[in-house]
Amino acid sequence: MSVHTENLIRRAPGNPDRLLLDHITVDIPDGAFVALVGPSGAGKTTLLRAIAGLDPFDSGKLVLDGRNTSELSARERNVGFVFQNYALFRHMTVAKNISFGLDVLPRSQRPSKSEIDRRVEELLDLIQLPDLGGTYPQRLSGGQRQRVALARALATNPRHLLLDEPFGALDPVVRRTVRQWLRSLHDRLGLTTILVTHDQEEALDVADRLVVMQDGRIVQDAGAETLEARPATPFVMEFLGETLSFPGTVTGGLFRPEQAHVAPFTLSGIADGPAKVLIRPHEVHLTPDSAGAAVQRAGSRYGLTRLLIDLEGQTVEVLAPAHGDNFSGGAKLHIAAGRLFRNDRLLETANTEQIAAE
Structure with a gap:
């Protein structure tokens, strides 16, 4: 059998x-x-x-x-x-x-x-x-x-x-x-x-x-x-569901995304160099920021609010709690819960709870 x-x-x-x-x-x-x-x-x-x-x-x-x-x-x-x-x-x-x-x-x-x-x-x-x-x-x-x-x-x-x-x-x-x-x-x-x-x-x-x-x-x-x-690999994650991709660079234990209005975050055990973070739309965390990205509501899904975020040249859709913060004045994205890839391979990080940098 x-x-x-x-x-x-x-x-x-x-x-x-x-x-x-x-x-x-x-x-x-x-x-x-x-x-x-x-x-x-x-x-x-x-x-x-x-x-x-x-x-x-x-x-x-x-x-x-x-x-x-x-x-x-x-x-x-x-x-x-x-x-x-x-x-x-x-x-x-x-x-x-x-x-x-x-x-x-x-x-x-x-x-x-x-x-x-x-x-x-x-x-x-x-x-x-x-x-x-x-x-x-x-x-x-x-x-x-x-x-x-x-x-x-x-x-x-x-x-x-x-x-x-x-x-x-x-x-x-x-x-x-x-x-x-x-x-x-x-x-x-x-x-x-x-x-x-x-x-x-x-x-x-x-x-x-x-x-x-x-x-x-x-x-x-x-x-x-x-x-x-x-x-x-990124293919596996993308095949199994909606995925957002944020390319960037690791420098001195800090991942800095290329896109505007996306917060860097700290990590450890990763050599410097280019990388990208993949994350599910519902895993993105938003905080109000008067100088942040423009946010537009676009309906709801699974009891979550669909938000369209303008990252100055790229629009991404995220899912946020229906009764979350007011983002009419703009927002900053935090992506520390994502999976980090380099050369299409998942990178190991020493800390499982990545902490968003100030």
């Missing part, structure tokens, strides 16, 4: 210089729920299909449950795969769609018809569609089709469940409901689940761990809290 890849390489067909998978090494233990996240073209689906045995790879090692997949066909990998478009058979009923993987097994491995029927009934109950076995897919809602696709993937009792952008066609409300149901299903059945998505909110909602991919490489592999507090 575990998945291990080591230096997995896949070259683009017809273009051997382009790596779709660039030395991918990852460990997914038994029972884990892991999300492969990243923008389009990052290599997420390529990796998922390699694990399933649907696509080849050029070099490296892929091990499922301790067995090298060079010895296993796709059928022998004990994997359930849910495609982005569900891939349900329109000419088959829901029940026949679910039983398809069992119906096509070799005769020596195929359960009896009564056993298959019983398995279909169990799965219809599991996906909370007990009375729709005789219905055809085109009569189902998007959320119901998604659950049927999951039931079909589970029919052969796989230990690995692989999902390729499974919620993309659903509206936001249905999507939230289905992914919560999927997480519950994962926990109940003790599956090892790998989800491919470009939606960071979706990944954070259901997965124990996120493997962030970019240009065929793994940029960072960690839990949500680590990714938020200690993103390995």
Whole structure:
């Protein structure tokens, strides 16, 4: 039920210089729920299909449950795969769609018809569609089709469940409901689940761990809290949510931002040189300053006030408490809670509570 890849390489067909998978090494233990996240073209689906045995790879090692997949066909990998478009058979009923993987097994491995029927009934109950076995897919809602696709993937009792952008066609409300149901299903059945998505909110909602991919490489592999507090690169932080960037220079233990009206702050353990601070809009702290930046209110979000701050050539949006200070006379920004980067790598600081300088 575990998945291990080591230096997995896949070259683009017809273009051997382009790596779709660039030395991918990852460990997914038994029972884990892991999300492969990243923008389009990052290599997420390529990796998922390699694990399933649907696509080849050029070099490296892929091990499922301790067995090298060079010895296993796709059928022998004990994997359930849910495609982005569900891939349900329109000419088959829901029940026949679910039983398809069992119906096509070799005769020596195929359960009896009564056993298959019983398995279909169990799965219809599991996906909370007990009375729709005789219905055809085109009569189902998007959320119901998604659950049927999951039931079909589970029919052969796989230990690995692989999902390729499974919620993309659903509206936001249905999507939230289905992914919560999927997480519950994962926990109940003790599956090892790998989800491919470009939606960071979706990944954070259901997965124990996120493997962030970019240009065929793994940029960072960690839990949500680590990714938020200690993103390995600016790309990781920017991919996972709205981000403000403040370039500047470290001199003698003081970070001085380039932008006007942004306060410097002290730190320790960082060599002098250029750097930049990345921070979430709600982490910026403002203080009234008659000589500071012009502030314009622009509505609200999540119970916070949206403020547009004019930094003399750059406008940034921050989120402040709804009943905060009056900034009609201007404001100064304090960014000491940010993450400090140099050459696109997170810098370690000796103090975790950075103190804004006067």
